[in-house]
Amino acid sequence: MHEKQLHLIAVRRDLTGFQHVHPTLGERGTWRTELDLTPGTWRVFADFSAHGAPLTLGADLQVAGDYEPTEAAAESRTAEVDGYEVRLTGDLTPGSDTELSLAITKDGRPVTDLQPYLGAYGHLVALRAGDLAYLHVHPEEGDAGPEVVFHTNVPSTGRYHLYLDFRHEGVVRTAAFTLSTSGAAPAAQDEEQEDHSDSHTH
Numbered sequence: 001m002h003e004k005q006l007h008l009i010a011v012r013r014d015l016t017g018f019q020h021v022h023p024t025l026g027e028r029g030t031w032r033t034e035l036d037l038t039p040g041t042w043r044v045f046a047d048f049s050a051h052g053a054p055l056t057l058g059a060d061l062q063v064a065g066d067y068e069p070t071e072a073a074a075e076s077r078t079a080e081v082d083g084y085e086v087r088l089t090g091d092l093t094p095g096s097d098t099e100l101s102l103a104i105t106k107d108g109r110p111v112t113d114l115q116p117y118l119g120a121y122g123h124l125v126a127l128r129a130g131d132l133a134y135l136h137v138h139p140e141e142g143d144a145g146p147e148v149v150f151h152t153n154v155p156s157t158g159r160y161h162l163y164l165d166f167r168h169e170g171v172v173r174t175a176a177f178t179l180s181t182s183g184a185a186p187a188a189q190d191e192e193q194e195d196h197s198d199s200h201t202h
């Protein structure tokens with residue numbers, strides 16, 4: 001799925017840490033990877049596809065050490081990482097397909113030569129604040145920047161933390177955003193509407 005058999009996402013429960021790695025399968029069916037975790041409580045998600053169905057499993061991970069609780073990030077539609085600035089436009093409206101557009105600039109100039117990462121020009125993970133419900137979002141086919149567009153369908157009202165991985169000049173970087181939903185809670189949905197083949201929540 002997205003060029004990898006297994007995606008492992010590690011997020012610090014106060015949402016101040018995020019890692020997206022790809023374990024390798026070793027003997028006796030054990031997957032292994034390196035993670036660089038700071039002390040505190042982390043949530044890890046194994047994201048994969050089995051028998052053609054996307055699946056995400058989660059588990060908590062306690063990391064020993066001097067732990068300083070940190071306030072979760074405030075609402076933010078812009079992120080800066082290593083001289084890059086990423087601006088998010090679009091809203092999250094529960095129960096309906098919405099479009100998010102992320103525009104990437106470096107030193108103030110639009111980045112138009114993004115490199116593919118996991119088969120796309122960006123990879124977005126959305127986590128619902130509180131229970132860290134996991135939403136995997138797939139980008140729309142598009143150019144190598146400066147904008148990467150995603151379609152998403154968040155299940156409920158609330159605050160979501162979004163993590164965009166993008167590759168440029170051979171380096172994968174992560175930009176983090178915090179966004180609250182707009183609009184009212186979705187009306188009770190019938191079975192039919194639930195089937196969104198390109199996004200899934202767990």
Ligand SMILES: [Cu+2]
Pocket residue numbers: 002004006007008020021022118
């Ligand atoms: Cu991955």
